[in-house]
Amino acid sequence: xxxxxxxxxxxxxxxxxxxxxxxxxxxxxxxxxxxxxxxxxxxxxxxxxxxxxxxxxxxxxxxxxxxxxxxxxxxxxxxxxxxxxxxxxxxxxxxxxxxxxxxxxxxxxxxxxxxxxxxxxxxxxxxxxxxxxxxxxxxxxxxxxxxxxxxxxxxxxxxxxxxxxxxxxxxxxxxxxxxxxxxxxxxxxxxxxxxxxxxxxxxxxxxxxxxxxxx
Amino acid sequence: xxxxxxxxxxxxxxxxxxxxxxxxxxxxxxxxxxxxxxxxxxxxxxxxxxxxxxxxxxxxxxxxxxxxxxxxxxxxxxxxxxxxxxxxxxxxxxxxxxxxxxxxxxxxxxxxxxxxxxxxxxxxxxxxxxxxxxxxxxxxxxxxxxxxxxxxxxxxxxxxxxxxxxxxxxxxxxxxxxxxxxxxxxxxxxxxxxxxxxxxxxxxxxxxxxxxxxx
Numbered sequence: 001x002x003x004x005x006x007x008x009x010x011x012x013x014x015x016x017x018x019x020x021x022x023x024x025x026x027x028x029x030x031x032x033x034x035x036x037x038x039x040x041x042x043x044x045x046x047x048x049x050x051x052x053x054x055x056x057x058x059x060x061x062x063x064x065x066x067x068x069x070x071x072x073x074x075x076x077x078x079x080x081x082x083x084x085x086x087x088x089x090x091x092x093x094x095x096x097x098x099x100x101x102x103x104x105x106x107x108x109x110x111x112x113x114x115x116x117x118x119x120x121x122x123x124x125x126x127x128x129x130x131x132x133x134x135x136x137x138x139x140x141x142x143x144x145x146x147x148x149x150x151x152x153x154x155x156x157x158x159x160x161x162x163x164x165x166x167x168x169x170x171x172x173x174x175x176x177x178x179x180x181x182x183x184x185x186x187x188x189x190x191x192x193x194x195x196x197x198x199x200x201x202x203x204x205x206x207x208x209x210x211x212x213x214x215x
Numbered sequence: 216x217x218x219x220x221x222x223x224x225x226x227x228x229x230x231x232x233x234x235x236x237x238x239x240x241x242x243x244x245x246x247x248x249x250x251x252x253x254x255x256x257x258x259x260x261x262x263x264x265x266x267x268x269x270x271x272x273x274x275x276x277x278x279x280x281x282x283x284x285x286x287x288x289x290x291x292x293x294x295x296x297x298x299x300x301x302x303x304x305x306x307x308x309x310x311x312x313x314x315x316x317x318x319x320x321x322x323x324x325x326x327x328x329x330x331x332x333x334x335x336x337x338x339x340x341x342x343x344x345x346x347x348x349x350x351x352x353x354x355x356x357x358x359x360x361x362x363x364x365x366x367x368x369x370x371x372x373x374x375x376x377x378x379x380x381x382x383x384x385x386x387x388x389x390x391x392x393x394x395x396x397x398x399x400x401x402x403x404x405x406x407x408x409x410x411x412x413x414x415x416x417x418x419x420x421x422x423x424x425x426x427x428x429x430x
Contacts, residue, residue, distance in 0.1 A: 014285060039264075040263065040264035042262050046257070082261070083264070097342075098367070102348075133306060166274075183412040185417060196401070201393065203396075
């Protein structure tokens, strides 16, 4: 049996409900693969959407930034947020303009963020952040010192009111269009690393976790 | 001379102002390269952020979806929206955990969407959508018929209150950390096409615009 989130009125996928997924395993996997999220919050009644780095530990979604950031300062006061993560998996090329689509996996998490003030939780979370982005790296670099810790604001949000939406597979065309001679199918897309570019003065070999980087 | 958007209180990049870019050319190029955007709007006082496909013609940002979509129905009533687009260009691996970063190009557009009701503008916009995703394809596929046109809601937003934010280059470490023996540098990241997968029954050759697809 797979644990699922309780579906609420706003996490229920209404458009194309077949694409809605509510189990924690799927939601966590999408959050873990994504390198950035988009955080939405309300300022003076109007929506603001900002890209930032997120990461996950257990059922908690974290994001962080400068203690001077306007977004984080707003959110730390217990403002409601909506965090959305999207992985693009492919372009779906149909025989008609109308049925063109994209394959994707997305997650939407609604909630109220709290500031992480406990020193131990904050240190653990910041290590997990580096590991989320580049697995294996946190042990090789200088850990944050007290000044840096103070300059960094870490916010946590429970992954409770959340849902995933997934589209996979080829185009679905109208019956009468299948006879058209045009090419149709899927062009898979993937975020791919290029060749690592060492900073000036670096003599160390490129580590395995960089050379073989994959999400 | 390059045309720039007027900078408003909410488009001014405050955190790391050196990263703020306000010329139309840069803003348009980022919008044109991105395949998806994240649209934020307010429902019952709370933020909602939904990923969707956008495209641009001149100074207008378009997005679309089913006429039955809750998001689009909300927005067509003149609700304020914030559309954010982010391109991830690389992981910036510093010598300290704190100075890790990402290279990216993002655009935030604030505005109120209007529904595109003019038939000619709608047809032009939908052709431009297919061309935005796969240049060269709109002439090969069946164009939308009247029923499909009715089922598709197209929204337009002026690209007026907008800004871009860009980070490029290598890590910037603290002076005393440069002597550390750890590898540091940039791992470039790019959304890359895989091998095209033809749909069942397709006999046409993979077109050049698919085989050589690049953003």
